[in-house]
Every structure is written in structure tokens, then in C-alpha cells.
Amino acid sequence: xxxxxxxxxxxRAEGRAALAVFVTAGDPDLATTAELIPELAAxxxxxxxxxxxxxxxxxxxxxxxxxxxxxxxxxxxxxxIFELARxxxxxxxVPLVLMGYTNNVRAHGDERFAKDCAxxxxxxxxxxxxxxxxxxxxxxxCELAGVHRIQLVAPTSTPERLVPIAxxxxxxxxxxxxxxxxxxxRDLPPDLSALVRRIQRVTDTPVAVGFGIADPAQAAQVARIxxxxxxxSALVRRIxxxxxxxxxxxxxxxFVRDLAKAVRRA
Numbered sequence: 001x002x003x004x005x006x007x008x009x010x011x012r013a014e015g016r017a018a019l020a021v022f023v024t025a026g027d028p029d030l031a032t033t034a035e036l037i038p039e040l041a042a043x044x045x046x047x048x049x050x051x052x053x054x055x056x057x058x059x060x061x062x063x064x065x066x067x068x069x070x071x072x073x074x075x076x077x078x079x080x081i082f083e084l085a086r087x088x089x090x091x092x093x094v095p096l097v098l099m100g101y102t103n104n105v106r107a108h109g110d111e112r113f114a115k116d117c118a119x120x121x122x123x124x125x126x127x128x129x130x131x132x133x134x135x136x137x138x139x140x141x142c143e144l145a146g147v148h149r150i151q152l153v154a155p156t157s158t159p160e161r162l163v164p165i166a167x168x169x170x171x172x173x174x175x176x177x178x179x180x181x182x183x184x185x186r187d188l189p190p191d192l193s194a195l196v197r198r199i200q201r202v203t204d205t206p207v208a209v210g211f212g213i214a215d216p217a218q219a220a221q222v223a224r225i226x227x228x229x230x231x232x233s234a235l236v237r238r239i240x241x242x243x244x245x246x247x248x249x250x251x252x253x254x255f256v257r258d259l260a261k262a263v264r265r266a
Contacts, residue, residue, distance in 0.1 A: 026076030033077030044260025
């Protein structure tokens with residue numbers, strides 16, 4: 001069984017939502033990201049998304065855009081991220097998901113990307129700028145390699161598109177809570193619960209909500225209506241604001257521990 005499936009099944013058996021967190025690989029540097037992975041897992045993250053830095057991250061708000069830029073300044077490359085995942089597997093069994101863009105996949109090659117993910121222990125891939133019907137060859141390669149291709153549903157997804165998107169998503173369906181880019185929001189959308197229910201009505205695959213979740217209180221709100229909670233920008237911001245890598249790790253762990261407690265109490 002894929003580690004993502006195990007994580008969501010385990011959370012469901014405990015009567016709670018799963019917690020997924022996002023960090024940009026290579027921000028502030030790859031060594032710090034390598035240290036963060038097992039620490040965040042120990043703090044309560046059920047799934048860890050690793051952002052693949054990209055020069056034009058169109059789904060991202062300013063916080064993750066800046067993190068991607070910093071990582072690229074350090075010459076972070078996809079091959080190094082695969083090695084990062086491989087090293088994490090030696091010390092930690094947390095599910096790992098790569099979140100990137102179509103160019104990341106095309107430049108590496110569909111089949112090669114999927115096989116390299118499987119070889120280094122990456123469990124899933126999110127391609128943020130690709131509609132569900134795009135990259136069919138890549139989806140097939142992921143299926144053969146045992147790597148989950150996770151699809152995104154937006155508030156603007158029509159009922160006609162919602163069914164095939166949910167049917168083609170593996171691991172979980174990524175419910176984008178808002179129209180727009182990633183980033184912390186003051187309030188969650190009032191119609192978020194209805195959107196989650198729309199997705200859950202057409203699939204048995206877990207539904208995880210991301211984009212906009214700013215703090216433990218909002219994470220708890222989402223945990224009461226969805227199968228999973230995804231927090232990115234709020235965590236990336238804390239890493240960026242730290243004065244040094246050691247502080248970044250400490251602040252990130254503290255924040256994820258607080259998120260995990262909130263999700264488990266929801």
C-alpha cells in the first residue's frame with residue numbers, strides 16, 4: 001500500500017483528519033530541508049509536501065514564490081531533491097509528495113520522473129498548473145511506478161469536471177479552498193464546507209483542503225469538515241523569518257506541533 005493511503009487510513013481509524021504540510025525544498029538550503037523532514041514528521045505531520053522550486057510558480061502567493069526564488073539561487077535541482085527524498089527514507093517513513101509544475105516534469109521526462117520518484121521513496125506528485133486531462137502519459141507512468149498522481153479541485157470546478165477529476169486522483173483529492181494563489185487568509189471561505197461535501201459525494205478518495213489555512217484554529221475548522229488539512233505558506237513564512245537554520249527548524253517544529261494538536265482535537 002502506498003504510504004499516502006496508509007497515512008489517511010490511519011488518521012481515519014483514529015477518527016481525525018490527516019495533517020499535510022508543505023515546505024520548499026532547498027529553502028533555506030537542502031541540508032535544512034533534510035533535517036526538517038523527520039522533525040516535522042515527529043511533530044505530527046502525516047504527509048510532507050516538498051515544493052520543487054520553479055522560476056514561474058503561478059499557483060503560489062508571495063511567500064512561496066520568494067521561497068522558490070531563494071532555493072533557485074542556491075542552485076537546487078530536481079536530482080538533488082530526489083537524493084534528499086532518498087536520504088529522508090533512511091530515517092523516516094513519512095509519506096512524501098513532490099509539488100511542482102509541468103516544466104519540472106517535461107524537462108526530466110514523464111517516465112523518468114515517475115521512476116525516479118518511486119526509486120527514491122516519493123509517494124505522490126502534484127502538478128499545480130496541469131488540468132486533470134493533461135499529462136496523460138505522465139499519469140500512466142506514475143500508475144505503473146506506484147506513485148500517486150494527486151489532482152486538484154477548485155471552487156470553480158464544474159460538476160461535469162468534478163467527477164472525472166476526483167476519479168483520476170490518487171491518494172487524496174486536493175481541494176483548493178479559494179480562487180487565487182497560495183497564502184494565509186484571515187478567514188476561511190464561508191462555502192468551503194459545501195465544496196468539500198460536493199467532492200465527497202462523488203468519490204471515496206480522501207479530500208484534503210489547502211490554500212489559505214493560516215493557523216491552528218483554522219486547521220481545526222477544516223479538520224471538522226475534510227479528511228485532510230494542508231498548510232503551506234504559514235509554515236514557509238516561519239522558516240523564512242527565522243534568523244538561522246537552527247531557529248527555522250525549531251520554529252517550524254513548534255508550529256507543526258500546534259497544528260497537529262489542533263487537528264487531533266477537532
